[in-house]
Structures are given as structure tokens and as C-alpha cells.
Amino acid sequence: MGLEFDLLLLTIVGIALLTGSVPGAIAGFFGGLAVDVMALDTLGFTSILLILAGYWAGRYGETTGRGRAYAASLAAFAMTLLVGVAALVLHYLLGDTVSASAALTPLLPSALVAALLVIPVHNIARSVLGGRAPGQPPGQVELV
Amino acid sequence: MLGVSVRRPIAGQLPPRSTAALRRRLVVGILVLVSLVLVTVSFRDRDDGRLAGAQEAAASGLRPFQVAVDRIAEPFRDAFAWADSLLTARSETETLREENTALRQQVVRQQLAVRENARLRALLEYRSGLTFPDGFDGVAAAVISRPAGAFAQSIVVAAGGKDGVLVDDPVVTEQGLVGRVTRVGDRSARVMLLTDDQSAVSGVDVRTAASGIVRRGNGPRSALRLDFVPKDQVLRVGDTVVTSGWRSPRLSSYYPRGIPIGEVTSVGRTDTDAYTQVLVNPFVDFTALGSVLVLVRRVEP
Numbered sequence: 001m002g003l004e005f006d007l008l009l010l011t012i013v014g015i016a017l018l019t020g021s022v023p024g025a026i027a028g029f030f031g032g033l034a035v036d037v038m039a040l041d042t043l044g045f046t047s048i049l050l051i052l053a054g055y056w057a058g059r060y061g062e063t064t065g066r067g068r069a070y071a072a073s074l075a076a077f078a079m080t081l082l083v084g085v086a087a088l089v090l091h092y093l094l095g096d097t098v099s100a101s102a103a104l105t106p107l108l109p110s111a112l113v114a115a116l117l118v119i120p121v122h123n124i125a126r127s128v129l130g131g132r133a134p135g136q137p138p139g140q141v142e143l144v
Numbered sequence: 145m146l147g148v149s150v151r152r153p154i155a156g157q158l159p160p161r162s163t164a165a166l167r168r169r170l171v172v173g174i175l176v177l178v179s180l181v182l183v184t185v186s187f188r189d190r191d192d193g194r195l196a197g198a199q200e201a202a203a204s205g206l207r208p209f210q211v212a213v214d215r216i217a218e219p220f221r222d223a224f225a226w227a228d229s230l231l232t233a234r235s236e237t238e239t240l241r242e243e244n245t246a247l248r249q250q251v252v253r254q255q256l257a258v259r260e261n262a263r264l265r266a267l268l269e270y271r272s273g274l275t276f277p278d279g280f281d282g283v284a285a286a287v288i289s290r291p292a293g294a295f296a297q298s299i300v301v302a303a304g305g306k307d308g309v310l311v312d313d314p315v316v317t318e319q320g321l322v323g324r325v326t327r328v329g330d331r332s333a334r335v336m337l338l339t340d341d342q343s344a345v346s347g348v349d350v351r352t353a354a355s356g357i358v359r360r361g362n363g364p365r366s367a368l369r370l371d372f373v374p375k376d377q378v379l380r381v382g383d384t385v386v387t388s389g390w391r392s393p394r395l396s397s398y399y400p401r402g403i404p405i406g407e408v409t410s411v412g413r414t415d416t417d418a419y420t421q422v423l424v425n426p427f428v429d430f431t432a433l434g435s436v437l438v439l440v441r442r443v444e445p
Contacts, residue, residue, distance in 0.1 A: 006224070007217045022171050029175045033182075037202045038210045043195065044182030051175045094187065113224055121220075 006110065008035060009083060010118045012050050013057040013075050014125035017065065021058030028054030042094065049086050053079040076118035080111040263317075263435050270318035271437060277389075277400035282316075282437035283307050288332065290433065297340035297360075297430075303438055304329045312398045314439045320404035320427035321345065321387060322436055333438065337430055338405070339367050346397050347405050347424075348388040349379050355388050358405055361423060367430075368406055370422035375413060377420060383408040385424050400439065 008031050016024025028050030035046045057075045065071035084107040088100060189195040264284065271282040285303035303309050305328045315322040315335045323343060327334040336343055339360050347358040347370055354377035356370040370385060385408065389401025410423040 007220050022168050025172045025175055029179065032179070034206065034209075036186075037199055038206050040199060040203055042183055043186035043199060044179040044184075045186075047179040047182065048176060051172060051179060055172050094183075117220055117223060 006080070006114060007117075007121070008032075009050065009053055009079060010076055010114060010121045011125065012054045013079050013118060014072060014122040015129065016054045016058035017061035017072055017075060017122065018125055018129050019058070020062055021055045024054030024058030024061075025051045026054070028052070045090060045094075048090065049083045052086065053083050056082070072118045072122040073115040077111045077115040080114040081107055084110070260434055266318040267435060267437050270316075275402065277402065277439060279442050280314075280400060280439040281308070281442050283309060283440050284435060284437055285309075285333075286435050287433045290431075297337045297343075298323075298326070299335050299337065299433060299436075301333055301335055301436055301438065302331065304331045304333050306330050307438075308440045309333050309438050310440070313441070314399045314403070315436050316403055316439060317428055317433070317436055319429075320406065321399065322428055322430070322433065324398055325438065335436070335438075338426060338428075339430055345399055345405065346388045346390055347385045349373075349377070349408070350384045350386055352377050352379060352383070354379055356419075356422065358385065358424060367426050368424040370408070370424050371419065373420040373422050375418070375420055379408055379411045379420065379422055381408055381411060 012024060012028045012031055015027045019027075029047045032045075032047030032050035033043065035041070036043045057079055060075050061071060065075060068074075084103065088103045091103075185195055186199070267282070267284055270276060271284075276282065283303045285301035285307075287299050288302050289300035299322075301315070309325060309328055311325055311328055313325045315325060321338060323335045323337040323340070325333045326336045338345065338358065341360055343360065345358040346355065348355040349370075354373050356373040358368050358370055361367050361369045370379075373379065385405045387399040387401060387403040387405060388397065389399055389403075390397050404427050406424040406426040408422055409425045410421075412421040414421075
């Protein structure tokens with residue numbers, strides 16, 4: 001799992017937080033598919049991981065993470081851990097030779113770095129997609 | 145509440161929130177299913193199928209996009225590498241420190257081995273040299289125990305009865321006389337050093353042939369003294385004292401003749417003393433003994 005994948009994960013997390021779970025899952029699917037195609041890897045492998053990451057990050061943004069300043073960092077941290085473990089399990093299920101210690105040991109530091117790197121990524125995504133900055137008062141109230 | 149109209153869902157129709165949740169799950173489920181199908185097909189297809197061909201073609205088509213993504217990712221990659229180097233610096237320092245310790249120990253071991261090698265080579269040269277006493281064989285032995293203090297002037301060497309060592313055998317190095325074996329085990333022997341109170345060796349000054357008994361010195365200036373040297377003998381500082389190796393019809397010295405003992409460092413005479421007071425500095429450094437030769441008397445056939 002290279003840094004490109006990590007950056008893609010952060011981008012998916014940023015998109016999902018801004019747009020919601022379904023767009024996050026769709027972005028994850030196509031982003032993962034692009035990675036698999038370009039890397040000539042097993043198609044669909046990265047897609048599954050990024051669909052789940054996009055969906056859960058989106059759900060977090062739609063519910064408890066809405067408007068919180070640390071939402072992006074927390075989501076990136078959690079999704080990096082989740083995707084790392086899920087990738088290990090998927091590799092194992094596909095019969096690939098994987099070393100659990102080699103895969104899991106750098107996971108926590110990677111998640112910490114991801115929690116920092118997601119901040120500029122999230123800001124870029126917000127400037128592209130548009131959206132309210134955390135803490136900024138909403139312009140309108142939706143009555144349900 | 146009375147008077148307020150409440151909008152109720154039509155029977156058989158789901159509320160908008162449930163519909164949205166259902167749609168959401170449906171989309172995600174379809175995407176996961178498509179991905180699983182892709183994984184399965186791609187996994188079965190591997191390298192020579194249609195899907196692989198399509199993937200290769202798509203990869204070629206996406207190459208410019210890949211280059212662009214790579215350029216965009218570069219600053220992030222640098223930041224990641226910087227953070228990674230910070231995280232790994234501590235463990236790398238620990239590893240390097242451990243390696244450094246191991247290497248330092250290795251260097252010390254090699255230095256000790258070189259010194260031991262030089263010492264053994266010197267012993268070997270001494271054993272095959274002209275000054276090695278006739279009628280003796282040299283049994284090389286490592287010193288396995290050194291004097292623990294000023295009161296214990298003996299060492300233990302790694303050669304014993306099974307090596308032919310007997311009690312009273314002389315012990316030497318290439319520098320000179322060390323002492324005499326006082327106790328013998330199977331594979332080890334205790335050696336009384338010249339500096340022991342009980343030690344007495346008949347010695348002779350090489351230049352004047354003045355003889356006396358070499359014993360432990362009284363003060364810190366010199367480790368040994370040469371007793372019973374007649375006053376008419378004129379010894380000088382710097383003279384060499386060796387074993388005299390006397391022999392009588394019934395008795396003989398433990399030590400063969402000519403083994404270097406030490407150098408005269410002081411010569412004094414007083415009217416009241418019957419003998420000349422001679423202090424001798426031993427050639428052997430008793431504090432740094434590593435290997436010795438036990439002189440085993442050769443048995444004539």
C-alpha cells in the first residue's frame with residue numbers, strides 16, 4: 001500500500017465528509033478501480049476497501065461528525081486503521097502471502113500522519129466541491 | 145394537538161428517511177457486489193484473459209492521469225517521508241547504538257586475541273630458542289585466575305597432572321621466571337609467584353657471578369630483593385639476575401640455570417649489615433600474566 005493509495009484514501013474521506021455517504025462510496029469505488037487498473041492489480045480489490053471507507057466516513061460526516069473541527073482528522077485516522085486491517089484480511093482471503101506484523105506495525109504511525117495530512121486535503125476538497133467550514137454557522141436551517 | 149393537521153404517511157409507503165437509508169444501502173451494496181464480481185473475475189482471469197487485456201489497455205490510457213496524480217502526490221509523499229523518518233529515527237538510533245556496542249565488543253575481543261596471539265608466539269619462540277633450559281619441555285597454559293590482592297601471590301593455570309605438570313615445576317614466560325607450581329589438579333595447577341612471602345629462588349648476578357637468594361621485597365620500590373650477597377661483590381644498578389640452578393649430589397634447585405629474574409635497581413651497604421642490600425625489579429609483570437609455560441622435566445628414556 002503506497003502513499004498514492006493513502007492520498008486517495010484521504011481524498012475519499014474528504015469528499016465523503018463534504019458530500020455524504022453515497023457519493024463517498026461511489027468516489028471510493030471509482031477511485032479504487034482506477035488504482036487497480038493503473039497498478040495492474042486485482043480489479044475490485046481497492047474498490048471494496050475504499051467503498052467502505054467512503055461510506056463510513058460519509059455516514060460519520062452526516063451524523064456525529066457534522067460541523068466538528070476534528071472530524072476530518074478523526075475520520076482519516078479511523079479509516080486508515082480500518083482499511084489497513086481490511087486489506088490484510090482481504091489479502092489473506094485471496095491467498096496472498098502477507099506478514100501480519102509487517103502490515104500492522106506501521107499502521108498506527110501511518111494513521112497519525114494521515115490524521116495530519118488530511119487537513120490540507122480536506123481544505124482543497126472543500127474549495128473544489130464547496131461546503132461549509134467546521135464551526136461556521138449554517139446559512140439556512142432545514143426543518144424536518 | 146387539537147386543531148393542527150398532522151401529515152401521516154400513506155399506508156404502504158415508506159417515510160422519506162427510510163427511503164433514503166434504503167437507497168443508500170442499496171447503492172453501497174451494489175458497489176460492493178460489483179467489486180466482488182470484479183475481484184472474482186479478475187482473480188480467475190489473471191494474466192491472459194479478456195479482462196486482463198482490457199485492464200492493460202485502460203492502464204495505458206490512464207498513464208497520463210497516473211503521471212499527473214503522481215506529481216500532485218509528490219509534496220504529500222515528501223511530507224509522509226519526513227514524518228516517517230522522524231518516527232523511525234528513534235528506533236534507528238537504538239539499533240545503531242546496539243550495533244556500535246556489539247562492534248566495540250568485537251574490537252576489544254580482537255585486540256585481546258591479537259595480544260594473546262603475540263604472547264603465545266613469544267612463548268613459542270622462547271621455547272624453541274637458545275635460552276630455553278635443557279632437559280625441560282614447555283607446557284603452555286593460560287592463566288585462569290590471578291592474584292586477588294596483595295596477600296594472595298599465586299595464580300591458577302589451565303594445565304595440570306594430565307598435562308604432565310608436577311608440584312615444584314618452574315613456571316616462566318618469555319620475559320623470565322614467574323614462580324613455582326605448588327598444587328596440581330587434573331587440568332589446573334596453582335603457581336606460587338616470586339612475589340609470595342614463601343618464595344625463595346637462588347639467583348646469580350650475570351656480570352659478577354655474585355649469588356644470593358631472591359625473595360619478596362620489603363617496600364613498594366622494588367618487588368624483589370637479592371639476599372645474602374657477600375659485601376665483597378660489587379653489583380651495579382642495571383645488572384641482570386638469573387636463576388643459578390645449583391646442583392649438589394643429593395639436592396638440586398627447582399629452577400634450571402639461566403632463567404631471567406630481574407634487573408638490579410638498587411645496591412646498598414651499611415657497616416652493620418653482613419651482606420649487600422640488593423633490590424631487584426622483576427622482568428615479569430605479575431599483574432598482566434595471560435599465558436605461561438610450565439617447565440616439565442623431560443624424562444630420559
